[in-house]
Amino acid sequence: MKVPVLTAVTDARWEAGLVQAFENGDHGVAVVRRCVDLADLLATAAAGTARAVLLSADLRRLDREALARLAVAGVAVIGVGDRERLDRLGVLHVVAAVAEPAGIANAVIAAVAAVAVTALPPRAERPAEEPEGTGHVVAVWGPTGAPGRTTFAVTLATELAGLGVTTTLVDADVYGGAVAQTLGLLDEAPGLAAAVRLATNGLLDRAALAELARAVTENLRVLTGITRADRWPELRPNGVAEVLALCRGLTAFTVVDCGFGLEQDEELSYDQTAARRNGATLTAIDAADTVVAVGSADPVSLQRLVRGLADLPAVAPEVVVNRVRNGVMPGNPETEIAAALKRYAGVEPRAFLPYDRVSADEATMRGLSLTESAPRSPLRQAIRAYAGRLAGVEVRR
Ligand SMILES: Nc1ncnc2c1ncn2[C@@H]1O[C@H](COP(=O)(O)OP(=O)(O)O)[C@@H](O)[C@H]1O
Ligand SMILES: [Mg+2]
Incomplete structure (x- = not known):
């Protein structure tokens, strides 16, 4: 032929x-x-x-x-x-x-x-369907403006793992992943794009996924993201859905760093590329059992969060307000932020995370999670408490 x-x-x-x-x-x-x-x-x-x-x-x-x-x-x-x-x-x-x-x-x-x-083997040799796992998928989303999605997703995953809960951290940010760098995994691992490629070809099973989602500690696996933003077409929505479904059978928790975009209507969107590009984000949000919306505490970011929540296709997103500090709002910042979110978005924040520049910078600089680099920092403690509540594990200070 x-x-x-x-x-x-x-x-x-x-x-x-x-x-x-x-x-x-x-x-x-x-x-x-x-x-x-x-x-x-x-x-x-x-x-x-x-x-x-x-x-x-x-x-x-x-x-x-x-x-x-x-x-x-x-x-x-x-x-x-x-x-x-x-x-x-x-x-x-x-x-x-x-x-x-x-x-x-x-x-x-x-x-x-x-x-x-x-090359791909013919269809007959493809792995048989596996039973769905029972793992819990958490999608971490947040509006534009770097509110701290990656910081939260990475720390949540390392904290869950530290509490003895097996966890897979997935970098699904279609605008370029940062999880590998955050954790100091500098070599280019095939990661999520490779898993999606196998999935779209009907070749991904739990064993293949386990190989791609490499274990970085006893309880933590990482599926790294696309290293260049222009590789987003590789994160095909159907493939992402299949990867996340298989993750449920791999670890008890899967934490997905989703990035920010939500535009989906190609007819209405000014930016058709963005509409297609956000397919992976929307897929992860759709697949998740828990959707976390991370916002930053200053007025501009809160307004972005309120607008984003209106577009977020999730039933009851858990709002997490990051970078909370005095002076960002008049009066007590937590009280004021809670009141504003109640009024404009009808939601009550699940957690407030303190502003903690020194710890955040040090973790980034050292390529370590906050769990490792700043275990005593209030930021880490707050995310640890969130992780404990999510997993139903008691957290001792
Ligand atoms: N609570 C915080 N206090 C201080 N700096 C923070 C906090 N959370 C995140 N950062 C810093 O803000 C920057 C952006 O955070 P990142 O998690 O990468 O945002 P996103 O993933 O939303 O773009 C990073 O330099 C990070 O270290
Ligand atoms: Mg990020």
């Missing part, structure tokens, strides 16, 4: 000549569709009929995000033309437009083979 390949090139004459040459010659490659533009290409690639694409360097709107989506679709990319630009985009396989059809066909076959190194 010939390798089915797509073309998305700007030189129609070159394209027509190549299609002819592939048809007439015995090169092992056949053009199954000539895509008119990038949108056409992405849609065709997602449909799964082709194994590779011959792509012009100067195709309109071609960027890393598009290439990531082709990678997710399992379509090998062979660039044609400007080698420097293709290099910058990270395209590994490049052919010159003047190359012979046989040489181009060989490049296609080599590129497909490189993708197939991570």
